[in-house]
Amino acid sequence: MTAAVSGLRNQRVAGAALSLIGIVSIGLSLQYPLGDATEPGPAYYPLILSVLLTAFGAVVAWRADESRLDISSWWENGRPLAILVVLAAATLALEHLGFRLTVAAVLVVLLGALERRDWRVVLPIAVLFPVATYALLHNALKINLPLGPFGI
Structure with a gap:
């Protein structure tokens, strides 16, 4: 075949x-x-x-x-395993770092390190996306999300 x-x-x-x-x-x-x-x-x-x-x-x-x-090369270079490891680490870090810092760290690792995107694009996304998501989930929808150090 x-x-x-x-x-x-x-x-x-x-x-x-x-x-x-x-x-x-x-x-x-x-x-x-x-x-x-x-x-x-x-x-x-x-x-x-x-x-x-x-x-x-x-x-x-x-x-x-x-x-x-052609996803064979995507599977062969270990990306799915790396994504699972990052998500597992985020799950463990969520209560300690808080929602915004954890999501920012996940975005930096996934977009910056794993996908190798330009840092001038990754950093604004890693800052703005968690803030906007927190505003929507916590403020607008009244979902309690964990806060990190210094209330971040």
């Missing part, structure tokens, strides 16, 4: 698997009250996400032959 045929088969299997997970999730979501748009129940958003997952999985499986994405 050639690499192109194998990659095509892998994409179809992955798309079908995503669709299957989405269908199972739809079934599980419907076990809870749906509610409506003004007062969504516990199944409302999981159902929406499950439908989207099913649809996107079907699109991936259906259009696999048109895809020119």
Whole structure:
């Protein structure tokens, strides 16, 4: 089997698997009250996400032959493992560093070190994104987020 045929088969299997997970999730979501748009129940958003997952999985499986994405090199250089390590470290650091400092550190590592983006772009993103996200989640949506040292 050639690499192109194998990659095509892998994409179809992955798309079908995503669709299957989405269908199972739809079934599980419907076990809870749906509610409506003004007062969504516990199944409302999981159902929406499950439908989207099913649809996107079907699109991936259906259009696999048109895809020119080569992710083999992405997997071979260890990026998925590095991302998991960064996210695990962020989980452990969240209570100690607080939301804003943890998100800023994750962005610097992922964008600056792992993706090797220009630091003139990474640093403003690493400063502005956590501040804006905190403002939205904490101030607008009233979600309590951990504060770091000095209330940062």
